[in-house]
Amino acid sequence: xxxxxxxxxxxxGNIGSALVITIEGTxxxxxxxxxxxxxxxxxxxxxxxxxxxVARTIIEFFRGTSLYVQLFWLYFALPVLGxxxxxxxxxxxxxxxxxxxxxxxEVVRGAINAVPxxxxxxxxxxxxxxxxxxxxxxxxxxxxxxIPPFNNLLIxxxxxxxxxxxxxxxxxxxxxQQLRAATGQTAWSYLFLLVxxxxxxYILTLLMNALESVAKARLGRGTxxxxxxxxxxxxxxxxxxxxxLTGAGTEVGPTSGGGR
Amino acid sequence: MPRIWDWDLAxxxxxxxxxxxxxxxxxxxxxxxxxxxxxxxxxMLRRTRFAGVRAPVRxxxxxxxxxxxxxxxxxxxxxxxxxxxxTIGVAVLGIHYATYMSEVYRAGIDGVPKGQWEAATALSLxxxxxxxxxxxxxxxxxxLPxxxxYVISMFKDTPFLAVITVHEMVxxxxxxxxxxxxxLEVFTMAAAIFLIASYPTSLLxxxxxxxxxx
Amino acid sequence: xxxxxxxxxxxxxxxPPDLPSGTPMVQFDKVVKRFGDNVVLDHLDFxxxxxERVTLIGPSGSGKTTILRLLMTLEKLNDxxxxxxxxxxxxxxxxxxxxxxxxxxxxxxxxxxxxxxxxFNLFPxxxxxxxxxxxxxxxxxxxxxxxVERAKKLLDLVGLGDRIGQHPTSLSGGQQQRVAIARALAxxxxxxxxxxxxxxLDPELVADxxxxxxxxxxxxxxxxxxxxxxxxxxxxxSNRILMFDKGRIVEEGAPDKIFSAPENDRTQTFLRAVLExx
Numbered sequence: 001x002x003x004x005x006x007x008x009x010x011x012x013g014n015i016g017s018a019l020v021i022t023i024e025g026t027x028x029x030x031x032x033x034x035x036x037x038x039x040x041x042x043x044x045x046x047x048x049x050x051x052x053x054v055a056r057t058i059i060e061f062f063r064g065t066s067l068y069v070q071l072f073w074l075y076f077a078l079p080v081l082g083x084x085x086x087x088x089x090x091x092x093x094x095x096x097x098x099x100x101x102x103x104x105x106e107v108v109r110g111a112i113n114a115v116p117x118x119x120x121x122x123x124x125x126x127x128x129x130x131x132x133x134x135x136x137x138x139x140x141x142x143x144x145x146x147i148p149p150f151n152n153l154l155i156x157x158x159x160x161x162x163x164x165x166x167x168x169x170x171x172x173x174x175x176x177q178q179l180r181a182a183t184g185q186t187a188w189s190y191l192f193l194l195v196x197x198x199x200x201x202y203i204l205t206l207l208m209n210a211l212e213s214v215a216k217a218r219l220g221r222g223t224x225x226x227x228x229x230x231x232x233x234x235x236x237x238x239x240x241x242x243x244x245l246t247g248a249g250t251e252v253g254p255t256s257g258g259g260r
Numbered sequence: 261m262p263r264i265w266d267w268d269l270a271x272x273x274x275x276x277x278x279x280x281x282x283x284x285x286x287x288x289x290x291x292x293x294x295x296x297x298x299x300x301x302x303x304m305l306r307r308t309r310f311a312g313v314r315a316p317v318r319x320x321x322x323x324x325x326x327x328x329x330x331x332x333x334x335x336x337x338x339x340x341x342x343x344x345x346x347t348i349g350v351a352v353l354g355i356h357y358a359t360y361m362s363e364v365y366r367a368g369i370d371g372v373p374k375g376q377w378e379a380a381t382a383l384s385l386x387x388x389x390x391x392x393x394x395x396x397x398x399x400x401x402x403x404l405p406x407x408x409x410y411v412i413s414m415f416k417d418t419p420f421l422a423v424i425t426v427h428e429m430v431x432x433x434x435x436x437x438x439x440x441x442x443x444l445e446v447f448t449m450a451a452a453i454f455l456i457a458s459y460p461t462s463l464l465x466x467x468x469x470x471x472x473x474x
Numbered sequence: 475x476x477x478x479x480x481x482x483x484x485x486x487x488x489x490p491p492d493l494p495s496g497t498p499m500v501q502f503d504k505v506v507k508r509f510g511d512n513v514v515l516d517h518l519d520f521x522x523x524x525x526e527r528v529t530l531i532g533p534s535g536s537g538k539t540t541i542l543r544l545l546m547t548l549e550k551l552n553d554x555x556x557x558x559x560x561x562x563x564x565x566x567x568x569x570x571x572x573x574x575x576x577x578x579x580x581x582x583x584x585x586x587x588x589x590x591x592x593x594f595n596l597f598p599x600x601x602x603x604x605x606x607x608x609x610x611x612x613x614x615x616x617x618x619x620x621x622v623e624r625a626k627k628l629l630d631l632v633g634l635g636d637r638i639g640q641h642p643t644s645l646s647g648g649q650q651q652r653v654a655i656a657r658a659l660a661x662x663x664x665x666x667x668x669x670x671x672x673x674x675l676d677p678e679l680v681a682d683x684x685x686x687x688x689x690x691x692x693x694x695x696x697x698x699x700x701x702x703x704x705x706x707x708x709x710x711x712s713n714r715i716l717m718f719d720k721g722r723i724v725e726e727g728a729p730d731k732i733f734s735a736p737e738n739d740r741t742q743t744f745l746r747a748v749l750e751x752x
Contacts, residue, residue: 073447194327378548378595
């Protein structure tokens with residue numbers, strides 16, 4: 001174990017840059033997923049059946065196939081078709097963004113559907129345009145309900161980043177395997193790696209909980225500072241992961257956000 | 261004349277992919293059984309009166325479900341060199357998903373109305389009988405769709421087993437692609453097979469959910 | 475709706491306990507129950523004799539339901555002792571000293587008490603017959619055949635003999651409650667607790683349930699402790715009415731006296747409000 005820690009301190013620089021890469025992959029994927037979630041989610045709620053159909057097809061495709069296969073396809077198969085994505089990291093970010101964007105779209109759709117009908121009607125009665133309705137009334141309320149499932153998805157994303165090590169990206173997992181090779185201390189390296197991911201997951205959850213507190217406070221529904229330090233709520237419906245086709249009115253309420 | 265999509269190659273690859281798919285299915289089934297049973301065990305352990313059991317179980321569940329399954333696979337693979345990759349794979353995948361399922365069960369058990377417990381007390385039913393005959397049947401019925409969703413999700417995570425050399429479908433795809441220096445056909449077909457398998461299954465789960473009145 | 479008294483049939487099989495004369499069936503001795511800072515029962519003293527039908531009335535929060543729940547071991551008291559059939563129930567006798575009862579002790583004494591709940595609480599994963607035979611088979615050790623026979627008789631008595639193979643969800647509220655009554659009686663308890671058993675029912679369904687209870691009161695000698703807002707029913711069935719307010723008994727007496735000439739102010743206000751609604 002002693003040699004593990006001494007090797008660890010030697011490799012601190014490498015671990016540092018590996019950490020940065022893992023974070024880049026996570027955040028990059030998350031941002032892309034976030035954008036796609038809203039685009040696809042709103043498309044899936046469109047009045048026009050063609051728009052809905054396109055969105056639904058894309059969503060079901062990326063939810064129904066494995067992220068692993070999607071990443072490998074982008075990295076190994078896409079070049080054959082003539083498109084070469086600039087870097088492996090970009091590949092990973094795109095794969096994460098597409099996959100988790102599709103799951104996120106269901107969260108967006110469900111949360112918007114969960115806003116009480118009365119709010120829509122109130123907004124219409126105030127003569128708001130559809131765009132104003134969305135921006136001023138519906139989305140602020142739906143947004144609060146989106147955060148716990150998004151938190152779940154974000155942690156899922158973080159837990160998927162080791163895939164990057166399989167396509168030659170020098171992320172934390174890659175670095176841990178280097179460490180293992182150098183020290184021969186197999187268990188410690190992986191244990192260390194797991195702890196790092198756990199800490200990252202907890203930090204992300206803290207941030208998301210803080211975000212949720214802010215969002216709730218703006219709606220007058222605060223839970224206070226204690227709510228920020230909760231561990232990640234569970235997903236007792238499996239919907240954040242499952243490839244289930246969700247029909248109209250899938251509730252993304254407290255159940256899929258986990259216990260509160 | 262280089263074609264983009266090589267049908268011959270695809271035809272060659274398909275049997276191998278399907279062979280690997282059988283392993284994928286087997287792994288999914290075994291790991292699911294592990295997860296479904298162990299998940300219930302974990303959920304019930306977390307309800308015990310003994311804080312000395314509750315706390316470590318909770319810590320274990322939180323740690324395992326918040327960390328990457330791929331790293332867990334590597335860790336167990338190198339720590340237990342004697343076991344077969346398939347065994348390690350289904351064990352780790354099963355335990356990992358058991359932690360998710362324990363949360364599902366917890367929600368299901370909490371969702372059984374308190375009055376059911378009180379009626380059982382009013383009839384002097386012993387605790388064991390109350391669990392077996394009253395609570396668990398209702399709890400499990402409540403959470404069947406969620407369990408189904410997690411099984412589908414596990415199915416899509418089986419490619420992780422490839423990194424510990426289990427010859428499931430994606431492993432076969434990678435091997436074939438590497439041998440022939442062409443990955444387009446194999447990965448496209450692998451994706452298609454996943455979709456063909458998971459999409460109808462997810463529709464079934466959705467139907468089950470409607471039937472149970474969710 | 476059965477009108478002939480079939481239940482004495484079963485009572486013959488189950489002899490009521492032989493209590494030494496003067497021993498009350500149920501006794502609360504300076505019982506205190508707190509929920510947080512809220513004192514719900516404040517050094518409550520009262521007794522119920524064997525075969526008595528006692529109705530507890532009073533505003534919500536006055537502690538009536540808590541009394542039933544304590545007796546059914548659904549809650550633990552903070553101070554005082556509850557005796558059933560002369561033996562302590564909330565406590566065990568350890569060499570002359572009373573210590574709080576453990577679960578093992580409770581599981582032996584609990585069987586004397588049966589309860590019917592406001593929300594029926596039938597087991598939805600079991601059919602009607604299975605609901606009624608579950609406890610006799612698994613707690614009393616009655617053979618399945620015998621339990622089924624008894625269950626059928628009880629379900630006949632409550633007017634649901636033709637529904638034994640159905641699930642509770644396909645029954646109306648009143649029907650479910652009648653099954654719940656049969657289920658409680660199947661355990662042949664010495665004391666039957668009825669906690670606002672018609673409060674959750676549509677008005678039209680209330681009468682059937684009350685009639686079943688009137689039948690039971692008329693044809694058996696089972697001790698009953700009733701919490702209800704149905705004053706006519708209370709008047710018909712009770713030997714004694716206890717008026718509760720803020721965890722204390724403020725007045726008690728025979729139904730005629732309480733309903734016609736209540737002495738206490740609180741009783742008067744309460745009865746005026748409740749009886750005016752009807």
